[in-house]
Amino acid sequence: MWGSSGSASSGAGPPLPTSRHCAHCRTWRSGRSARTAGEAFGVRAVFSDHASLLAQSDIDLVAVTVKVPHHRELVSAALAAGKPVYGEWRLGRDIDDARAMAALAAGQGVPTVVGLQVRQGPAIQFLQELLGGGYDGEVLSTTMVGRQLNPAH
Known part of the structure; x- marks a missing residue:
C-alpha cells in the first residue's frame, strides 16, 4: 500500500475481514516517515521506495492512495510486477494516463479496480x-466542493 497521508492510507484499509494491511510504503518521504506510518497501522513491513515493496512475494494487492500526479508511475510499476492494484479515484491526470494504465493492466492480465476510498473517512x-x-x-x-490544500504537490 502506498499512501501520502494517514487519512488517505487508513481509508483504503482492508476491504474484507479476511484481508490485512501487511506492508506500507511512503514514497517521496523519508524512511522515518514510513516507520511512523507503519507503527500507526500496526504494520511491520515498511518501505520508503516502491521497488522494495513490489519485490516482496507475499504482497497480494497494492493500494495506491497517493496524489494523482504520481498514480501512473506507481500503478504501472505494480502492474509490471504482476500485482493486482486498487487505484484511488481519479485514476490519472488525464485520459491518456488512464488509458495507458488500463492497457498495461489488460496486457498483464492483472485485476484492477478504481475506487473512492475517501468514502470511508x-x-x-x-x-x-x-x-x-x-x-x-x-x-x-x-x-x-473540493479543494486541494497544497497544489504544488
Missing part, C-alpha cells in the same frame, strides 16, 4: 449517519 461516515437518520429532511440534490 470519518467526516463522510458522520455525514452519512446524519442524512440516514433524517437529520436534514429529504435530500433532493447535493453539491460537493
Whole structure:
C-alpha cells in the first residue's frame, strides 16, 4: 500500500475481514516517515521506495492512495510486477494516463479496480449517519466542493 497521508492510507484499509494491511510504503518521504506510518497501522513491513515493496512475494494487492500526479508511475510499476492494484479515484491526470494504465493492466492480465476510498473517512461516515437518520429532511440534490490544500504537490 502506498499512501501520502494517514487519512488517505487508513481509508483504503482492508476491504474484507479476511484481508490485512501487511506492508506500507511512503514514497517521496523519508524512511522515518514510513516507520511512523507503519507503527500507526500496526504494520511491520515498511518501505520508503516502491521497488522494495513490489519485490516482496507475499504482497497480494497494492493500494495506491497517493496524489494523482504520481498514480501512473506507481500503478504501472505494480502492474509490471504482476500485482493486482486498487487505484484511488481519479485514476490519472488525464485520459491518456488512464488509458495507458488500463492497457498495461489488460496486457498483464492483472485485476484492477478504481475506487473512492475517501468514502470511508470519518467526516463522510458522520455525514452519512446524519442524512440516514433524517437529520436534514429529504435530500433532493447535493453539491460537493473540493479543494486541494497544497497544489504544488
